[in-house]
Amino acid sequence: MPETLLEVNHLKKYFPITKGLLNRTVGQVKAVDDISIRLQPGETFGLVGESGSGKSTVGRTILRLTEKTAGEVKFKGVDIHTLPPEELRGLRPKMQLIFQDPYSSLNPRVRVGDAIGEALLDHGLCSRSDVRDLVLETLESCGLSSYHIDRFPHEFSGGQRQRIGIARALILNPELIIADEPVSALDVSIQAQIINLFSKLQQSRGLTYLFISHDLSVVEHLCTTIGVMYLGSMVETASRDELFRHPLHPYTKALLSAVPIPIPKLKRERIVLKGDIPSPANPPSGCKFHTRCPFAEEVCRSQVPVFRDAGGGHFVACHLV
């Protein structure tokens, strides 16, 4: 059994809500509400959910881009949220983030080569004279050309910029990469290129991914373990094949059946959920999904279901399973 790379225990992140003319704090958005995740080295964990599920906040809170409300995040046994700033900075290269929007995540006034190489220098991972060579090497492994090194971000297309973002993370030799919707801003043909790049890099470098996405088909393609989030809570976690073949939670089932499949006139059973996703500021009582669940019973309205092992490492939070 290899050492656990990332351990998230009962993580909570609440944002205060302020209101109107008075700017009073009137409540809290429970963006992340008691989430636990365990990542082994070399694994790819897919975190799936719709808007408002808190999946992006999980990623950002793990990296301490925002402070947690409760719980703990351990990277190789070190609690990220209690580290003093300078030590945390020293640890940063080992855990990298890839952003959704390849436009806003690159500084428009920094040349590509500098954007990729600067962190190496700041961490003293490389001498000034070697930086350029290393950057060139990384550019190449991310499918970019050496003449790109002196250009500015606005000279690139979305797909190329995403490659730059990946190169910027990769050059630090990270062990964990958190990818927050890295392909959802891209066109289909470019999406496939980037997805393949992710696979290739994992094979060649033994990376561990926490892959955050709303797109189930992409998650199925890339991830070995998958967690489904709804309104800040994890509703189901299982290995890929288990989750896609035998989904247990009604929400997972509905999600799977809602994904359009590019086969015309395909007859399939579909669960169309009623209504909207409730606001995370005011989540339903009991099981948060009960307002939209086609199978909801009395117990679902009043009691919060326990997230438990339904057998063989397939975890689910539902009264009816």
Added chain:
Amino acid sequence: MAVNSSLAPVRRAGAASGRSSLFRQSVRRLLHNKLAMSGFVVVLFMFALCFVGPLFSPYTDNKINMAMMNKAPGLKHWLGTDALGRDILTRVMQAGRISLTVGLASMVLSVFIGALLGAVAGYYRGVADQIIMRVADLLLTIPGLPLLFIFGALLSEWKIPTDYRMYIVMLMLSIVNWPGMARMVRGQMLSLREREFMQAAVVLGLRDRRKLFNHLLPNIIPLLIVMATLNIGGAILSESVLSFFGLGVMPPTPTWGNMIDAANNMIDFQQRPWLWIPPGLSIFATVIAINIFGDGLRDVLDPKQKR
């Protein structure tokens, strides 16, 4: 919108191959802006006129010529002469030197103070931010003109020789102008901090120094250039008001503002408009040209235009 996204690759194409420079691209775009370029040409002309022009004038000395008092514009004196027989055109040019210098210098000073304090406040937050912004708020609460008047009156109290007054006037204008600049830079800093690429900088574990000098400042400089340009116009206007009311630069040092002071004399005002209209028009022409040029600069440099 759909149309914008369809044009996205166009922008990519605008760049030359190889090592490119944002500065060169901006200059190229600026050259295409006719209105801005005409503003620039007028500004250049005014500078040339004021700094080089007097060298070609036969009337550069401030000698009093009683024979040529209050002459209307004519062949010998294109813009006429004043009560001491001095050539108005030459005086307008000499006054322009002072007015332009005061405008330029006070701009440099207020941009320097404002940008520095604003950046410190916006980047470090905390106590420094509190102190700087409270002082700025305080100065912004006090109406500007009375404040300048008080300063102007103080100058006389301290018996500053007239030759040096212009330096003090520069300083006064900067004291009044920096809070607005600081507030702007701070706001920009705060919004930049929230941008995703700054979050990327945190994740990469970059040092504070690099975040400030390599990421934040380069994004603020375009705004500063634009603000600085527009600020020159504002400073020239303020200086002229002060000098007009006798609280700024005082005669015999001529400035456009104190030349218009002639209009305070009933006879000069009504019957010798050549005494005060040329300096007024000079102010107007210079400031409008600066404003048009600054606006063109904003179009080219404003980060909102670019992604």
Added chain:
Amino acid sequence: MSTYLTKRLLYMIIILFGASLLIFCLYASTPGDFITGNIKLTAERKAELREIYGLNKPVLERYGLWMKNALHGDFGYSLAQQKPVLQLFNDYIWNSFLLAAVSTFLTWVIAVIIGVVSAYKQYSWFDTLVMVAIFAAMSLPSFFIGLFLIKILAVDLKWLPPGGIITTGSNATGWEYIKEVVRHMALPVIVMTLLGLGSLTRYFRSNMIDVLRQDYIRTARAKGLRERKVLFTHALRNALLPAITLVGFELPALFGGSLIIEKIFNWPGIGQLYMQSFGLRDYPLLMGFTMFIAILTVIGTLLSDLLYRIADPRVRLQ
């Protein structure tokens, strides 16, 4: 009271205290005082008067006294005019308000119309013309354009009176009086409107351009609405909304008079009063005036904030 409002008000008060102290010290350090300038007085009499008015006390003590009185609603007594400062304000402020209100109204109406039209016709020759005119208006030295127009319209062409609020020696009443005031107002109002027009037109133009690019304008057109309806119902409402914040910022200008314009046009407003008193070093009045503007500025800023929160449904109910 909400904590937000309490905090804002508290901060306002602190800022005003700071400002008053600063201004007081500055005025106190300006050379001479009201008594110095009066050559009729003997040295003993001067010392006596200084004693009476408290001018010989240390600055901070004088400030304390002033503040104490101010908190009781007493802003002192003008030395030159021998009247309470507040009463003087009341005598002059309405003349200032008359000028400011009329020109502000004109400025807003003209700026909205020109701004909307030129935004709608962006890149047309009309728009270019408007842009140049905007820059021209923004670059006018106020005192110079005032003098210039007096010279042309009043001195040379004799169309309008050059200054004052009524003709000297006139004792017109009723309609005649109103007509006379209106004629005297015309020039300063033109100048003030001209000066305000530039930045405001530019503001409305760029707001309108932004709004016209929004998706909901496309929706309105896709619904088959008339262009006029798209422009005036859908676009204008959104373009005017942020302008509500400006209403607050107009406050000091509305009641504070204009130092330069009133001086140039010899208009008996509060700005002119200030300019006279400045020459005489009539401290209570100067201090009162400056604080008055400072208070208006602070209130105006708060007002802007609140107005915006009330006006925008997005902010209102978030």
Added chain:
Amino acid sequence: MNNLMRIDGLSTHFFTEDGEVKAVDDVSFRVREGETVCIVGESGCGKSVTAMSIMGLVESPGGKVTSGSIEFQGEDLLQLDKHTLRSMRGHELAMIFQEPMSSLNPVIKIGEQIMEPLRVHLKLNKKEARAKAIELISQVGISRPEQIADSYPHELSGGMLQRIMIAIAISCGPKLLIADEPTTALDVTIQAQILDMLRQFKADSGMSILLITHDLGVVAEMADYVIVMYSGKIVEEGEVVELFSNPKHPYTRGLLKSKPVINQRQEELYSIPGQVPNPLELAPSCYFHDRCEHCMPVCRSKQPVLQDVGNGQKVSCWLYEEALIHA
């Protein structure tokens, strides 16, 4: 089925600082009554501009329909005077957009925004329009319609707003509904609801739908007929089943293969190399040539034309041109 709309040789160009962009370049297709036609393609392929050209809402200055005709119920929309075209928009021709959050006016109540086309086109009075608006709101599956009518857009979620947009679009009983990426900004479970609703309205009213999307899954679910666009041109079109089961153009094939499909996982995903060409640097050639596995010399120098290749399928590719020549 009769043709509802026939587009012939439509070209829409944008004139930018850097040159002319042929956003839509000689595009012809038709939409029959009661049919759903999908235009599919990646960003910048001209699918949205095609829709805006039909509505007469191409941004000007900058954009201009330079040639072609759009025959709608026997009339050329491009020849109509402004007034007539306007009276058709929102009436016979309706449109919904990608971003429901920004497509409704933030300072006007939902009810009023629904009432506007009713009053303009159906000449209803205020009371009738409001009653109809409330009916429409409940028709698009929103409960408490009265309360919703009196609320502002920011008080509603994206899914609800898209329903409102649909309510506005169908309010005057359009013959053609143009839906430009109507579900792209929405979550999958909400997308399923919206697509279901569009299908149902189509079945009830017999209107035609021109659906513009980049999502092949949505296409398979909704379309009767599919048009694939690339760099402003149609590269392939055909009946949906035929096109998906037997794609001809290398681009269509690549697109279909590069999308991961649930429960059909492969070890490696196919991907089309390279990227979309710069629209300013298009020379006469097949615009897909530098990304194509089957590129031939002719592809680099001459533009293929859209040819019928049987089974009601048309493709613009030299591979089939050659085949035709040799056959």
